[in-house]
Amino acid sequence: YNGGPTFAKGDHCLDCLIDVAHTVVCADSYRDRRKLMKEIAEDVLLAKCEDGAYYVSKAWLQQWVKRKNLDAPCEADAGPTMSIRCPHGHLMPEQAAGAKRLLVPEKLWLFFYEDAITVKPDDSSGCSTFPSDSEECPECSNTLSEVACLEDSRREMKLKQRQNHEKLATGKSIPLSSNCKYYLLPSSWLSKWRSYVTASSKHTSFMEPEILDGVINLLKCEKHSRLLERPPKVAYKRGSFFQKGSTTDRLTIITENDWKCFCEEWGGTEENGISAIIELCSSNDLAECCGGLPMCEQPLDLQNEVNNENESRQPVIRTCPEVCEECIGERESCELMQKLNYADEDIYVYLVRGKEAPKSILQASESSEPDRRTSKRSRRTNNGNLVNLRVSATTSIYQLKMMIWESLGVVKENQILHKGSRVIDQETATLADMNIFPGDRLWVKDSEIHEDRDIADELSDQKMNVENIEEGFRGTLLTANISSQVV
Template sequence: MLMYTCVNVKENYVNSKKSFQKLESDVDVNNIYLPLHLYKEVQELNSLVGKDCEEYQSKKDRHLSYIKERREEVKQVLSEAHVRSIEEPFFWISTEWLRQWSDIITPSCIDNLPIQCSHGKVPFTRVTLMKRLSNTAWQWLFAKYGGGPELTNDDFCIDCLKNAAEKAVKADDYREKRAVLRELAEAALAGNCSVGTSYYVSRPWLLQWLRRRNVDTPCDADAGPTAALTCTHGNLLPELSSGAKRVLVPESLWNFFYENAVKVKPEDSLGSSAFPADTEPCETCSKEMTEVASLEDSLRAEKLRQRQNHEKLILGKSFALHADCSYFLIPSSWLAKWRAYVTTTGKNMSSIIEPENLEAIICSLTCKHSRLVERPLELAWKRGVISQKISTTGGLALISESDWKFFCEEWNAQESKGIHAKIAFANNTTNKVPGSSQEVPVVDEELDQIKEEKYCQLEERAPFIITDPEICEVCIGERESSELVQKLNYSDEDICVYLVHGKEAPRSIIEPSNAPGRTSKRSKKTLHGSSMNFRVSGTTSVYQLKMMIWEAFGVVKENQKLCKGVVEIEGDSATLADKNIFPGDILWVVDSEIYENRDIADELSEQKMEPNQAEEGFRGTLLSSVMHVQALKDNPTDDSVV
């Protein structure tokens, strides 16, 4: 049985307050409410706190009094620091130390070293870093803080003043002498060198020497007037060497160059070597240059010979092919490298890498089945002329038998290892004119009609290439499948979608150019509509892409006719990889306007809706089976209903 007691809150509070006041006012040990040991401990702590408070107050008072004294000190010194007349002696003091002394409570000793020169006196160049103090103010500061050194008004440095004057005079002389010799340098560049002894200097060095203006003293740019003309053996480089262009200058100008170069870099003896006009070039370097020149000449002649041997291939254009001729196949990528290598001449001749070994490339085209792992490039058949399409990245290109023999001779390949090829047609129509015979005469009108029929028959025939060895479809299929899987296994890549206004997309969208360009994530308007880039993956479904298009362009999912080229993309559950949509592809969509526009939020809410959960009491029965109920709705005449 529960029992309750009524308590008056106000009365309880008053009683507790009275007891607390009694505890505070009662100091008698017998009547105290705290234990004796606890009471003593509290008293000891109170006494310690009291002492700490007294010490803190005394320190505070001393500190405040010291600050007051420092303020009075600063005022007193500044009032006495003024020098009243020129004849009155004074002392120099560092401005930086004086600022710190007035700001810091406990300043350090006086430091005048920053305003002192190497001679131990005051230079005129550091006047902005110092202040004058009267004798009274200095003696007061020096007596209290010490330091130094003492710098009086008589301690000005005469040596620094003389050095500065000498530098100014030398700068004037240097400018005047340089202005006079500048005319000689310009004349030397023009090829008008005066009669007498002359010396070689580097032409680029002389040009930069003339370009410099307002120069008072020699600098690093004056060093090395002949550094570019000196070879590793310490001799004069041949004139045909790279960067060894030279100019003859008079002896007076050379002496001026040499003196300045030695002043700037006395240890660089090779950079200022003297080469009179009769100096012979280095024999070793000349011999090496002759060998290099002969190699370049032979290489140039070899390239010229190859260009002459392969006049059709060097143009990089397709040429007419014939069915009754024998051809050979080589990789189009190797042919492009060879064409770039052979056509490059001049200074860039050595910068192009030589193509790979032709025989090794040909051997790498066969698989383990001794068949080809590359297909020839497709043939074009137009107006009775057969030609091969051009590519520089992949596929095998047709070359004539003479070109193959020249390649074998030029690149040390065996003719027997070549890949033979012939051109054949899809049907077995003979090349004879139908209806013609040697015994049966044909009139001109009938002959023209027969030729026209023959031409139409030839147009319908599709030429193809027969190779020896044959093409291995198994290896090529495996490689292409692997490449396709890798290409479709992408994530977080961009595709472009155009919203086309009209029934059909323009040709520029259906057949886009493969030229690379700048992509933008923003929507941009074109003449045919607007476009936008979407970030997708290979596993993105068509439904998800349509939802992105709905959100971006406002076209309802049901009204979207999504296409890639001329093929319509159907099946919302399929992924972009299933539809062979690669990164960078251009898609286009048309609004059919069949269904009414609705908010995208309705579609998203329908996705989140789940079937209603059945009551727990019906678990395990047919009443909780959603699939069975749906089946009953779809097939009301089913036997299970009965």
């Protein structure tokens, strides 16, 4: 047959054999050359080289020396001057980040150059040649010194502000006296300012606190330009007053001097400030003094403070502009509405055996803010008596009781359900009606009055009565998807 050449044994293509042989020879000599060059490079790194003529990146050279000896240049061998070349194609000023460089002898440079070109034949930007007399890029030098200048002045400014507001910068509480003029600032702004002026990092411009005028304006209601926050409370201790919740209060009391300084430093208007004066009033006219203030909601607590701390004199903070109860009330009820509009959130129900609920549960369920620490603690000590239930604001108490029945095994009729010390028993009411929030911790007691029965009975009763169900009974167990799990 005559379809192409026929092969005999040992009939190799001579050209290919020669090619292969050449590669082997080259590899050998490349390896040797590279070994030699490595010795020179090590001298360069030890500053033992005196005939340096060309710049290469110091970091690149350090990596190159560390690489294993190879038979051919590798990808990483490209770019010996990549990081010391500026965007304009000149030598990058050495103070720029990552632009440290070293001089290498000519033969080493030529070796590097050849390898780089071999690895990346169509991109020589990584191996631009910089002889020892190359000048650093003037444009890049200018930019760098401007940045350095800016950093210097910023550092100085921060130092000055730390000195101007020594106490505030270190977060120390300021002893206050009565009938002295103070100012109020949002605590969030202050803590931002504090971390800004104490940060030593170069890249802090994004942390800069906002302009004070805007910050102060946000504290005033649009309608009456009165104060939209309640002033912090102060306590009397060893001859002075101190802000009580200085770490948690939304507003912080600062001195008049601090306020004036801040205005200059952060674009505030002195007359725009919210001033505060601590006044003392005896407990007799306390009611009058604090009329409408939240303090009066806790008369017992207040009474204790009065007795313990300053005989019959209680400090009251008077602000200018005054507190706008109207707008605060509006905002708070808005917030409450929002909080009571939830879906698919967890609440916790604890089955209490014995007479009283543990204090931790009473307290945890009394505060509307879910306390992560207590919830973790309880979860750890749980013995199958704690469940979390997925509920919505519109879930009815009946549904909730059915969930509790299902997960804790207490017949609906025997459940005495509590939030804090309050008993929750209106089955047609919703969780929102009962002020039950996501994360709330309820507790239930088993009255053990009624006999245990199967939850299926209740469910089938429900099914039979479905036509007679009143409006308020909409969304019972039949339509609800109960999901619960024992934690």
